[in-house]
Amino acid sequence: MSAIVAIVGRPNVGKSTFFNRLIQRREAIVDAVSGVTRDRHYGKSDWNGKEFSVIDTGGYVVGSDDVFEKEIDKQVELAIEEADAIIFMVDVETGVTGMDEDVAKLLRRVKKPVFLAINKVDNAKRAEDAVEFYSLGLGEYYTLSSMNGGGTGELLDALVQELPDVVEEKSELPRFAVVGRPNAGKSSFINALIGEDRYIVTDIAGTTRDSIDTKYNRFGFEFNLVDTAGIRRKAKVKEDLEFYSVMRSVRAIEHCDVCILLLDATRGFDGQVENIFWLAQRNHKGIVILVNKWDLVEDKETNTIKHYTEKIKKAIEPFVDVPILFISVLTKQRIFKAIETAVEVYNNRNKKIITRKFNETMLPIIENYPPPAYKGKFVKIKFCTQLPTPYPQFAFFCNLPQYVREPYKRYLENKIREEYDFSGVPITVFMRKK
Secondary structure, eight states: OOOEEEEEETTTHHHHHHHHHHHHHHHHTOOOTTTTOOOEEEEEEETTTTTEEEETTOOOOOSOOOHHHHHHHHHHHHHHHHHSSEEEETTTTTOOOOHHHHHHHTTTTTSSSSEEEEEESSHHHHHHHHGGGGOOOOOOEEEEOOTTOOHHHHHHHHHHHHSSHHHHOOOOSOEEEEEESTEEEEHHHHHHHHHHGGGGEEEOOOTTOOOOEEEEEEEEEEEEEEEOOSOOOOTTTTOOOOHHHHHHHHHHHOOEEEEEEETTOOOOOOOHHHHHHHHHHTOOOOEEEEEEEEGOSSSOOOHHHHHHHHHHHHHHOOOOOOOOOOOOOTTTTTTHHHHHHHHOOOOOTTOOOHHHHHHHHHHHHHHSOOOOOOOTTTOOOEEEEEOOSSOOEEEESSSSSSGOOOOHHHHHHHHHHHHHOTTTTTOOEEEEEE
8 A cells, every 4th residue: 555646737837747757766666567557547666666656637628718717726636635745846937926826826735845846947048937937926937858867856855844644554344446447337336235134234434534334244255345436425526527536446446355347348448447447456356357237338249258369369469367257237247256255355455475385385496497698697596485565476596586587477477477486466576586
């Protein structure tokens, strides 16, 4: 679990460029993770060893200047509600605008850390021009250039100092988050699970602001269901459901063990659903994909499910070891199977393999197919173990870890998945100096 940082501001000040820089920086500091740059609007970043989720409020608004003003206000308000810290970005080239003042007016009432970032400051003259932004009433500011990276270090140093120290919470009961696009059937799915026997349901105050966990205890299963559908006051959201769903999904994913990703079969596995999937994967959460409204799909043939599954797996490569179920909340088709699968994924995520047995299994596999020689150097792996982390991570100790390439790490991951059931769970493989 990590904190959430929102980048807000009017259009065309460089928010997305800065956001992309944060995601690239995270890749450089942590590791090269496949699929990291697939989404534009939210992702993971890391600075000084502290991870946080970043949300870029840019790119959601389409229309004229008049529409911009209304939509920006709504997005800033939503970002303020959900984020732990806010970066307010402005443009030194255009100076203070009326829209900047409108956003600043909202942010001055916030009791959360707000960082005023003045972008496009790449010379001394522009640094002098930045002084006028004191008029926004937000105190000290940070000058930077999101294009070349100048000044971003100072901003991030200050930012991570203000972020709360959060660790993966281990609750007594598993936490399953139901996430997905608006109107995919999340509320209906939860209602179908709860049924009419309301006495078995209790509302537990969640660990996060205003979120509600529904305790589910039926058919031998017991867990907390994190509902991302309708937790907040929808009257404030109205047309902006898409952005609203993103914010709720990010927060829910941060605080769960398993993500139940619900998608509408008639809309398919589109970009928004794919974004939520990759965010769950990068947060090392268990994932179950439920294709809802399968009863509404017309012209179904013998191989329709097979072809639909292949399309989804193509979109989520290389992490394809994910359960995909075709359900109908309306007819309650495979609802119980969905929960059964989520519990299995939770157990897989918590699986611990004894080091001795792990070596007995993996070392012969490595001996039969060792890492390819690189620059004339031969890598010898002598020992491997599962790390004591809340999710599956494995360390392989060898003489030259820097020469083990990404394809061989994926080979090791695939072999681990063949030998042990980690379906629905992201695996991380590290190479360490012997």
